[in-house]
Amino acid sequence: MLRIHFTTEDLTRIRIARTPDPLWETAFSLHRLQSTRGRWAFAEWHRTARLKLIGTPLGTAVRKVLFQVVPRARYFPDFLTPPEAEDGLDAGCTAILDTPPDRVRREVETLARVVGAPAWAARLTERRSREELVSTLRAYHSAVIAPHHDRVRARIDGERAVLGRSVLDDGLDGLLAGLKPGMHWRPPVLEVDYAEDRDMHLDGRGLRLVPSYFCWHRAVAFADPALEPTLLYPLHRDGAPE
Template sequence: MLRIHFTDADLVRTRVAAAPDPLWEICLSLHRLQTRHGRWAYADWHRATRARIQDTHFTRTLRTLLLPLVPRAAYFPDFLTPPEGAEGLDSGLEAVLTTPPSRVLHEVGVLSRTSRTPSWAPRLAEPGMRGELVRAMRAYHDMAIAPYRERVQARIDAERTARARTVLDHGADGLLEGLGPCLRWRRPVLHTVYPEDRDMSLGGRGLRLVPSYFCWGNPVAFADASLDPVLMYALCHEPHPGPLPGGTGSDAPLTVLLGRTRSTVLRAAATGATTGEIARTAGISAPSASRHTTALRDNGLITSHRQGMRVLHTLTPLGAALLRGSAQGPG
């Protein structure tokens, strides 16, 4: 069990990340390759990624260099997921490359006490060996993460929309109460299932919540308490059918393409809407709104996620691009 202790200042400083952290997604997706837990949720990703790894002859690098450093265990080195990863892949990999050798040796030593560590692991303190690791991480990202960038971003956009509504309705307590079945908020402590028993005191630093596409089951945090507090938590992968709210006005090209009602529904999804909100905005019945959102979802223009008794609909990157193109007009 992990217990995260909040003060009032921490509640004010708690926020939800706007984008996936590429280095965390690298490490957590490596976990997905090592277990069958949740395989149904990643079946197409697993098949396609395995095929790309084999086609590019990356299997040996994966098995001998990456997987041993990120075992399915209670610990993997924090230097593989530096805070700079929030700024993008290049910044994160540069931070891995420039990690002080003393820190690398310390964290590799911790890993050796919790898992079987390859004999070459201490050599990661050498810049050359760490450069080889960074190149492998980049190559793996290109095969396993980059092809799914838009899908992952769409899920995080939907998650942020849902969390924003929760904060408006119920404040920070509501946000922390609704993060998933593995987390339980009992003010002032957030309890979560964890591989080890530990306490984390935020001490006024706040908590950065990072929704992760490849996290499965219990959330993941830094082992080093001196680092800025981050909690990776799993997005819900259970498919839910659902409807969408309508917007006002419509461009002629979009109306011609989708029809007046459906284009209204798509526009409403730009800010996130429930089935009932869509029905009211578009002036249609709830069953009709559900049919329109199903059609838009089946064509990759919206995504739908259940939030309690409601289903929230938001745009996918394709849907957002369609709206932008319609607003800009020809040329």
């Protein structure tokens, strides 16, 4: 379980993402391709994505590069989903390229220790290697995420409207109590169903809530507690169809 500890100041600094985060959606969609869990919810997308990837150079790059550094596992490097992506894909990709090499090295070493990483991942400390990775991320996003932007954006807009009504009707308590799935507001702590047991102390920094189309089952936060407090959570709340 993840326990997010709020102060009074934090409650005044809750933000809800205004648009889909392109790099988080990219990461979560890669997870969807690596698992059959929840596939029914993304069946149409999954079919079209496979048609664009199978037997293509991009498909090979996704399998040999992106799956290796964005595995569906307990950990993948935080620098691949920078907060700057809130301002769009270009801003997010620039942030990846500008990540300090020491931070890249630390996070790749964590990936290798926790999940396993290919030998070539160590070269991501070099800007040229990150440029090649970003090029693959862009190509993947263009092929299988961008064509579905309107649908994803509509779901995000709908979630923002629901959360906005919760605030108007019941204040911030109503907003936090209404977060689903797998979250429970027990003031001043938001308890989140999570892959590991940890505490997140906001300490006046507030919390950025990011509803995500391709996120499935559990919410996700940055592994590094020093980064901007951010909680990604899935939009899909219904059970599988009959």
